Amino acid sequence: MNDILTKFESIKVVPVVVIDNIEDVVPLANALINGGLPIAEVTFRTSVASDAIKLMVDSFPEMCVGAGTIINLNQCKKAIESGAQFIVSPGYSEEVVQYCIEQEVPVFPGICTPTELMHVANSGLPVAKFFPASQCGGVETINAIGAAFPRIKFMPTGGVNENNLMEYLACPRVIAVGGSWMVKSNLIREGKFDEIEAMTKGAVALVKNHKR
16 A cells, blocks of 8 residues: 555556547557656546556556446456556445455555545545545545545545646645546547646656656
């Protein structure tokens, strides 16, 4: 867990990708690496998700590859078997969380209420995904519901983009953000990997400005 958290805290932006075609995995990974973000959360929204994770892990050992949109234990097991190095869920599933803890795979369950955050705290997890971030009030809500849980940090996802990234990164409770603005599904489908690389570099530049 600590290695993944250290990477998240350093990189600050986790690209959330939807892969429809396995042929897009290699050029997409190259675009992210060349753009300065050797990390990806591959969502389990498509039939090739597990194969995409395996190919990315096998082909790019320098990348940190996780699985997102994990909503049940079967998906979780399949993702980990495919090589996922971390698991992200849109909500809190006790069986998913406990399985990841048993397997020593970092897991980031989604929350947007104090009750859900209590489940995360009681599980002993140090970080929760805040989702959907913009729709649930953004930084203001993070500070409000997080006040009673001072040891937990957040990874806001949902509505995060280049225009509000700095606001989230300025919040001391935020360890990193999840975002898809640099890896939009239409850009992947249309093979516009040069554009993805350029937008990834733009995200990295914003993070560097934040760290100064």
